[in-house]
Amino acid sequence: MRIARVSKAGRIGLAAKVDGEIRVVWDSELADLDAKIAEGSLAAAGKAAADGEVVDEALLNFLPPVTRPSKIVCMGLNYRDHAEESGFDIPDFPVLFGRFPSSLMGHGAPIILPKISRQLDWEAELAVVLSKGGKNISEADALDHVAGYSVFNDASLRDYQMRTPQWTAGKNFDDTGAFGPWLVTPDEVPAGASGLKIECRVNGNVMQSSNTGNLIFTVANTIHLLSTFMTLEPGDVLVMGTPGGVGVARDPQVWMKAGDICEVEIEGIGLLSNRVVAE
Template identity: 50%
Template sequence: MRFRSYASPDRGAVLAATAGGAWHDLGSADLVDIIADGRQADATLLDGAPELSTRGLSLLPPVQRPGKILCVGLNYVDHAAESPYENVPDYPTFFTRFASTLIADGDAIIRPRASAELDFEGEMAVIIGTGGRHIPADDALAHVAGYSVFNDASIRDYQFLTPQWTPGKNFDATGAFGPDFVSADEVPPGGAGLSLEVDLNGAPMQRANTSDMVFSTAQLIALASVWTTLEPGDVIVSGTPAGVGFARRPQVYMAAGDVVEVRIEGIGTLRNPVEDELEAL
């Protein structure tokens, strides 16, 4: 099944779902509660639910306030080679992103006043269903509720100010996420074997396959759960392939008026315009 979250001016957050036909209005149901109950592939959720009218609604990220967003750097061999680090890591380069940075499909990615080095990073997002600690890799995919599309837009000069990437990965309105949450049963195990493409203003920038990840979805879950308790609704953003703007010569950064698209086969297309941060009043 697929789920989308919307904002309504008079109803607040609205959840919608489809099993392949029309989208149905699930009202104020919480996707994380559905995930925690293991019902993300349960088509009976649609029984009696009216068809959705999107009039007056605006998209939200599939999970608006994840308890944790764990991102992974250098998780494609070709991207590691084009980065300042060159070598493929022996252990995943985990870093965190804050929920306050998230935006939905169609929302503007904001280029901040502080920098002109706004870069794109198309990635597959993994949403945790069953939580836990010390999850064996052999069992890890049973802990996945579903998948989505992510653009880990990065402010490169701030990212490389220190060995810790936190500032450059957490400017407001840079974590584009969505539009759909797709239950794991509709995707190959671990989200492997899917084409991942990024276009900027229609020009191809990134072309890869999720099977090229250095650490698979199962390995990422197993290794992360050694040091943190994973919970329903947590998001693992699994890394980006080669082709990012800072590694190009000349470099290609996003600017106001641009449109960036991230497409992952079988999961969806995430499309966002780019705008400049407004001057303070």
């Protein structure tokens, strides 16, 4: 099942991709995937959307798959090549930081280049949305807690990120957390969304190219480890880290600028595309 929250002419609906067509039911309650996940009715919502009207994708605005997660837990340095290019040791425990829902935006929406920084960088990432929570979840059971997978661009303002030892400021500018367009259920991809090509392109130029099989901490391992010290909840989002190739690690450094098109694509999950717009 592949579903997305969409809007058109002020209406909000739930879309499903069925045999190459996009079908939509215009019902904001049905499209409240935060609530559907919490209720355990995500599958029923997707089935309803699959019976909706056929709509041209070009007419739709895509919204983030969820907007009210209790937690957005992001992984740092979770690909060996990214840790090495960043000058850090390979972690033996996940490097974690938080994003806030206020930073999220959807496929096709602009990434905002703020007036106060010009060091806007890309980060192609796999996103995991949890279907159910828990504490002390075993690694063997962890994937049973996944509602679906999506694509994330953890766009970062590097000067603000590196201003202090923790990264919160540079990771939470408004309209920098691009997320979507599709939420893809686990039956559509390999276990843990492993073994999928992940790529970032800026203006068509490949900047990052790797495979989700290269994650240091897998999806199952991450869910298990997080649950040893925090209670996970339905709708929580895990953002699994980025591979090597970020702009800050290049010589000379490369930053996104107004007018750039940044695409993040994960095999079998989808293509997330956003234009950079100056504040």
